[in-house]
Amino acid sequence: MRVTNSMMVSTYLSDLNRNAYRLNTYQSQLAxxxxxxxxxxDPVGAINSLRSREKLAKIEQYQYNVEQAQTWxxxxxxxxxxxxxxxxxxxxxxxxxxxxxxxxxxxxxxxKEIEQLMKQTLSTANATLGDKYxxxxxxxxxxxxxxxxxxxxxxxxxxMVPELPADPTDPAQLAAxxxxxxxxxxxSEDQRAQTVQYEIGKSNYITVSVPGVDVxxxxxxxxxxxxxxxxxxxxxxxxxxxxxxxGVITKLQDCQxxxxxxxxxxGGRQNRLDLAANRYEADYINYSAIRSEVEDVDQxxxxxxxxxxxxxxxxxxxxGSKVIQPSLVDFLD
Amino acid sequence: MRSTxxxxxxxKSGLFAAQKGIDVTGHNISNANTTGYTRQRLIQSAVDPxxxxxxxxxxxxxAVGGGVTVKxxxxxxxxxxxxxxxxxxxVYGLWSTYESGLTRVEDLFNGTEDTGIASGLSALYSxxxxxxxxxxxxxFMTAVRQEAIKLTETFDHxxxxxxxxxxxxxxxxxxxxxxxxxxxxxISEYNVEIYRYEQTGNNANDLRDKRNLLLDTLAGMAxxxxxxxxxxxxxxxxxxxxxxxxxxxxxxxxxxxxxxxLPGETNMLYTIKWGDASGAPVSLTGxxxxxxxxxxxGDAVDNQGIPYYVQQINTLAEAIVKEFNAVxxxxxxxxxxxxxxxVTGDPVSKTGVNFFEPVGADFNASKMSLSxxxxxxxxxxxxxxxxxxxxxxxxxxxxxxxxxxxxxNLFNSDELSEVTGVNNLQGYYRSFIAELAVEVRHAGNMVxxxxxxxxxxxxxxxxxxxxxxxxxxxxxxxxxxxxxxxxRVINTMDEMLDVLINRTGMVGR
Numbered sequence: 106m107r108v109t110n111s112m113m114v115s116t117y118l119s120d121l122n123r124n125a126y127r128l129n130t131y132q133s134q135l136a137x138x139x140x141x142x143x144x145x146x147d148p149v150g151a152i153n154s155l156r157s158r159e160k161l162a163k164i165e166q167y168q169y170n171v172e173q174a175q176t177w178x179x180x181x182x183x184x185x186x187x188x189x190x191x192x193x194x195x196x197x198x199x200x201x202x203x204x205x206x207x208x209x210x211x212x213x214x215x216x217k218e219i220e221q222l223m224k225q226t227l228s229t230a231n232a233t234l235g236d237k238y239x240x241x242x243x244x245x246x247x248x249x250x251x252x253x254x255x256x257x258x259x260x261x262x263x264x265m266v267p268e269l270p271a272d273p274t275d276p277a278q279l280a281a282x283x284x285x286x287x288x289x290x291x292x293s294e295d296q297r298a299q300t301v302q303y304e305i306g307k308s309n310y311i312t313v314s315v316p317g318v319d320v321x322x323x324x325x326x327x328x329x330x331x332x333x334x335x336x337x338x339x340x341x342x343x344x345x346x347x348x349x350x351x352g353v354i355t356k357l358q359d360c361q362x363x364x365x366x367x368x369x370x371x372g373g374r375q376n377r378l379d380l381a382a383n384r385y386e387a388d389y390i391n392y393s394a395i396r397s398e399v400e401d402v403d404q405x406x407x408x409x410x411x412x413x414x415x416x417x418x419x420x421x422x423x424x425g426s427k428v429i430q431p432s433l434v435d436f437l438d
Numbered sequence: 439m440r441s442t443x444x445x446x447x448x449x450k451s452g453l454f455a456a457q458k459g460i461d462v463t464g465h466n467i468s469n470a471n472t473t474g475y476t477r478q479r480l481i482q483s484a485v486d487p488x489x490x491x492x493x494x495x496x497x498x499x500x501a502v503g504g505g506v507t508v509k510x511x512x513x514x515x516x517x518x519x520x521x522x523x524x525x526x527x528x529v530y531g532l533w534s535t536y537e538s539g540l541t542r543v544e545d546l547f548n549g550t551e552d553t554g555i556a557s558g559l560s561a562l563y564s565x566x567x568x569x570x571x572x573x574x575x576x577x578f579m580t581a582v583r584q585e586a587i588k589l590t591e592t593f594d595h596x597x598x599x600x601x602x603x604x605x606x607x608x609x610x611x612x613x614x615x616x617x618x619x620x621x622x623x624x625i626s627e628y629n630v631e632i633y634r635y636e637q638t639g640n641n642a643n644d645l646r647d648k649r650n651l652l653l654d655t656l657a658g659m660a661x662x663x664x665x666x667x668x669x670x671x672x673x674x675x676x677x678x679x680x681x682x683x684x685x686x687x688x689x690x691x692x693x694x695x696x697x698x699x700l701p702g703e704t705n706m707l708y709t710i711k712w713g714d715a716s717g718a719p720v721s722l723t724g725x726x727x728x729x730x731x732x733x734x735x736g737d738a739v740d741n742q743g744i745p746y747y748v749q750q751i752n753t754l755a756e757a758i759v760k761e762f763n764a765v766x767x768x769x770x771x772x773x774x775x776x777x778x779x780x781v782t783g784d785p786v787s788k789t790g791v792n793f794f795e796p797v798g799a800d801f802n803a804s805k806m807s808l809s810x811x812x813x814x815x816x817x818x819x820x821x822x823x824x825x826x827x828x829x830x831x832x833x834x835x836x837x838x839x840x841x842x843x844x845x846x847n848l849f850n851s852d853e854l855s856e857v858t859g860v861n862n863l864q865g866y867y868r869s870f871i872a873e874l875a876v877e878v879r880h881a882g883n884m885v886x887x888x889x890x891x892x893x894x895x896x897x898x899x900x901x902x903x904x905x906x907x908x909x910x911x912x913x914x915x916x917x918x919x920x921x922x923x924x925x926r927v928i929n930t931m932d933e934m935l936d937v938l939i940n941r942t943g944m945v946g947r
Contacts, residue, residue, distance in 0.1 A: 107902065109905060109906040111471065112897055112901055115897075119893065143878075144548065145882060151871065152868060152875070158557075163560075243836065302839075304846065310843075
């Protein structure tokens with residue numbers, strides 16, 4: 106092949122340019138710490154990186170959801186255990202009061218404590234997370250448990266224990282009482298359906314709420330009503346009172362069992378959340394690794410390549426200054 | 439019998455030829471760096487002995503030629519390489535224009551960055567999740583609305599950038615066509631000059647160089663073919679139609695006669711037509727103009743121009759609007775004073791409310807916006823799947839997040855069907871990005887390959903036609919020596935004649 110001067114210059118220039126370009130590529134990779142600057146640098150990698158970013162965003166969201174669910178459950182568990190403590194104390198008091206050895210005054214002292222426990226029960230059942238009520242079903246904004254003027258338990262505006270008929274023999278009154286009971290039952294059923302669920306995975310929901318209507322036990326055998334009855338039995342210093350207190354003992358035992366069952370279920374849910382949290386932690390690391398593999402620069406390798414590119418570039422500059430200059434002109438006199 | 443001064447004539451012709459040779463060499467050396475310059479060569483030949491064609495002269499024994507004659511100055515050029523170079527230039531022009539356009543599109547979708555549609559979708563997803571944990575909370579509803587507005591703005595931004603790019607190429611087509619016409623006109627002018635000059639029997643080498651350079655440029659812009667007839671008249675064609683016929687040329691012109699076919703757009707696009715009476719459209723399959731046309735008009739999987747990507751964005755936007763609305767309409771809003779019942783004036787839970795403004799005629803991604811209801815009040819985001827009644831009691835009936843959960847599921851679902859072709863919102867976006875990235879890479883590879891081919895042909899061309907200073911210096915020495923040698927011959931003749939004239943006939947003096 107015939108070699109001409111302009112050919113040498115242009116070939117040299119395009120080669121030099123390519124070397125400079127390579128040098129620049131590694132330089133920008135090192136400066137940004139990113140391997141891929143454009144999608145088309147590595148289409149498959151770009152998709153993997155997009156997918157892992159999307160996954161990471163979802164995992165982060167799920168991790169956040171799990172955390173929130175854990176907070177909710179922890180708060181719920183505390184409240185439920187508090188209720189259990191109250192039930193336990195009431196049980197102890199009922200056993201003492203039912204032993205038949207206590208005087209009226211002693212019973213009245215117990216009654217004072219029971220009244221305190223009743224207040225405590227209400228405030229515990231109205232526990233909040235931030236400014237949201239935990240046991241209100243879909244009612245997050247106002248106290249779910251209140252009492253009317255006679256001290257009857259009201260849940261979300263509904264009196265939970267209907268008035269006993271004044272005359273149990275009157276069929277009309279009896280029918281009205283049963284209707285009221287059925288109404289409360291229907292209401293409770295509706296309230297139980299009001300659950301709060303958090304998404305902790307793709308179409309994987311965990312119920313964080315416990316049915317508020319049952320948290321103190323099912324009415325009329327709920328803790329508050331039992332305590333209220335207990336309190337009234339303590340005032341009666343007669344056989345009805347004695348029998349009533351005996352009834353209260355068993356009722357409290359059953360109620361405590363129910364509360365503990367709720368607590369056990371909450372524990373189970375906590376375990377499920379812990380498992381999910383661990384899994385997401387592992388997933389997060391995996392997807393971060395995938396993303397990093399696609400997007401990030403392998404420092405050692407890139408520095409090596411950069412050094413090599415630099416050496417080649419310097420060499421081509423050196424060669425250029427020798428090749429371009431001389432021609433026959435330089436050797437003629 | 440030889441004439442007395444015959445030898446002087448021979449030597450003189452040698453002197454003249456050497457001088458001419460040095461001139462040509464000088465011209466070559468001076469133009470060593472001139473773009474498009476083709477090296478020239480002196481064509482000389484020996485002068486036949488006088489008697490060869492003189493019919494009535496006696497044939498001489500040992501006839502000697504009459505020295506050298508300069509025939510013409512030739513240029514050394516390989517027309518086959520020219521043709522190859524120009525064919526490949528057209529392909530290269532197409533791909534390099536296409537690639538640079540696609541790179542601009544790619545920049546808009548740089549999905550590995552933390553901005554853009556992908557992250558907009560993720561942000562909306564997170565906001566919805568957080569709202570689902572805090573139903574009826576204005577703060578979180580506002581966050582959802584803001585993220586949704588951001589998403590529509592991102593769509594609008596990407597869309598208008600794409601449209602702007604399309605418009606740029608439309609304008610650039612007009613500019614390039616006028617440049618093209620200018621070159622065609624200049625070539626036809628050169629044609630006339632070259633033809634006139636060469637009729638005198640000389641080669642118009644330098645004019646041809648200039649014309650060749652223009653042909654190279656023209657070939658990069660359109661897929662031209664050309665031929666030169668025996669008389670040296672050059673014609674240039676595009677797809678069989680004549681662009682230049684020796685001294686005349688058929689101008690191209692841009693007619694803004696086509697409405698942009700993209701939905702909701704009304705701007706006019708240029709059609710390139712022949713300037714003669716036929717007014718027929720020009721069919722271009724190569725060159726940078728064809729690349730721009732492909733970018734401006736390409737709307738199919740196997741012809742991916744800007745409109746194709748606009749369609750993808752439109753489809754995704756339409757899917758988001760329709761899917762969101764379909765679910766959102768089933769839900770119930772939170773009662774609010776901000777948007778009470780028209781008749782009673784009381785806050786009321788509503789159903790059938792749209793989240794986005796419904797898809798109308800000529801929908802495109804820039805028309806994506808939130809519905810008037812949601813813009814009026816954030817409480818019009820329908821989280822619940824049953825009517826919410828803010829009771830006179832403490833109970834809020836139906837304040838659940840079941841409908842919100844369904845909306846969130848749109849991001850996870852692989853079975854969306856409302857809009858054909860979009861089964862998974864983020865997946866659709868991803869596959870579209872993949873398509874774009876692969877196409878850009880393909881175009882990049884084509885450019886690299888064609889670039890290598892074109893420059894290799896060009897190197898071969900330079901190898902044949904370029905000036906080698908070493909060679910020219912060698913020629914220079916050669917001509918210099920032949921000049922000296924011819925002078926020496928004259929000297930010798932002179933001495934011989936001196937002897938003959940001044941020293942003969944001295945016998946007996």
